[in-house]
Amino acid sequence: MSKAAEIDIASVSKVYGTTTAVHAISLKIPAGSYCCFLGPSGCGKTSTLRMIAGHESLSSGDIRLGNVVITDFPPARRGTAMMFQSYALFPHLDLVDNVAFSLKMKGVQKEERRAKALEMLKLMQMEAYATRRPAQLSGGQQQRVALARALITDPEALLLDEPLSALDPFLKIRMRAELKKLQKTLGITFVHVTHSQEEAMALADVIVIMNDGRIEQAAAPRTVFEKPATAFVARFMGDHNVLSGRVTSIDDGIVTLTVPDGQIFSVRDIAQEIGKSIDIGIRTDRVRLEPASEKSLGFQGVVANVEYRGASVKITVIGAGSDDFTVVVSDADYFTKPVSTGDALSLSWAMEDVIPLGRLSA
Structure with missing residues (x-):
């Protein structure tokens, strides 16, 4: 795996027509940390994640990954990988080809990309299912495949958009533990969007609480719990x-x-x-x-x-x-x-x- 990188968000705004979704936020996410963006629906957390990923353009400001300003880079050149809420797996491909897909797009030879895909499936304890199609898997298994596909590009930061929302409560708790372990094993920066306080408290080194397109508080879970910065944080x-x-x-x-x-x-x-x-x-x-x-x-x-x-x-x-x-x-x-x-x-x-x-x- 490649080295983790700090993410530096500098005065970043996102405006849709007459609506400002994100108001000039600034934040440094430490390299190798697990960061959770937390807040109610429509607070700007997913827009922020999508701007880091390059799936959404910035209205103003800059985003830096390590020493590189990535503001104008396409998603594939950023050194980030995104795992979507829906997992977005290809139903007609087996797991190996699903995981290897981004390497195929980059022109990596078939044997090499399949070997790397099997390695990633092994990391997710999914190698036994390598020849199956996504429809033959449970929700938790599909999630592991989506993670393997995101990680195959050796990203410096993994971006996760509500990755546990589709899972049942027991599986959520198990997958939470697995995500935390995976982040520690890989040592890369994880940025995870959620609306669950419990999930953020359990996973994060840094919790970023957003409300109405602004950051109300960015701190360690214990600080957020012991010393909420604003009435909104205390209530939320x-x-x-x-x-x-x-x-x-x-x-x-x-x-x-x-x-x-x-x-x-x-x-x-x-x-x-x-x-x-x-x-x-x-x-x-x-x-x-x-x-x-x-x-x-x-x-x-x-x-x-x-x-x-x-x-x-x-x-x-x-x-x-x-x-x-x-x-x-x-x-x-x-x-x-x-x-x-x-x-x-x-x-x-x-x-x-x-x-x-x-x-x-x-």
Whole structure:
């Protein structure tokens, strides 16, 4: 396999008519890393991947792979390979010819390309199926063939567009582990588009969270989980509650914010001015089912929903200007003092568990 390369995206935009799909994003993806682009449908993640691959032109900016500016290169000259969501295998060719196809296009002799294709099928543990056609394979097997076909060109970066979306839940988890192992074995840069938070957390060294054509945060999974940069990231990752309000006082580094229904909360280490709108985040697993004391913050709300999840229970509460404030408690804690929909419930958390959330300037 060839050496991994850093991908440098410099002020890249994509405009379709009057719609801007990607707003001048800049990002460096380290060589040999597993990078996941994550975000809701229409956030610009697939457009970005297709621009890296050369399947989509750039409206402005540049893309560099290693030391080479590849902005104007056709896909085959970029040193990248793309695996599509649909796998796009040729139904009339056996697996060897499917995998060898790009080498055939490059004029590589039949024996040499077939030998290389068999080598790739071996890497994917698919050599026993070499003479089969794609229709005779399961979804997971077709995916392995599509991966072998993408990797046969020795790319410096492999680009994956929602590669696991067509698989059933059990196979998804198994293929996730295989993708991670494959990336470590090959040592090349993987760029993977997904809308699954769990998938991105499980796979990535770097998670790039996009929203409305902009990058909200690009960081290691643990950083994204522990310190979401914005309210959007906190909400999208699903492990944080977000409370929004206005700054009503600042005293000795502690900022007080008042939410629309009048309740008051505090946060440390956030530079703000009085009257400004701010957001704070509180992890769902750091909220306790007890009233606030002198040393903690909290509110009383009404239980909207209770979901039993086996080892944990998820309780959704209405209050503090939020209609979906979420608490995740252990099953043991919940069943010691269970609650039902419509019950009043006191919640609290420690000041050190409050995360100040920034806002993206448009």
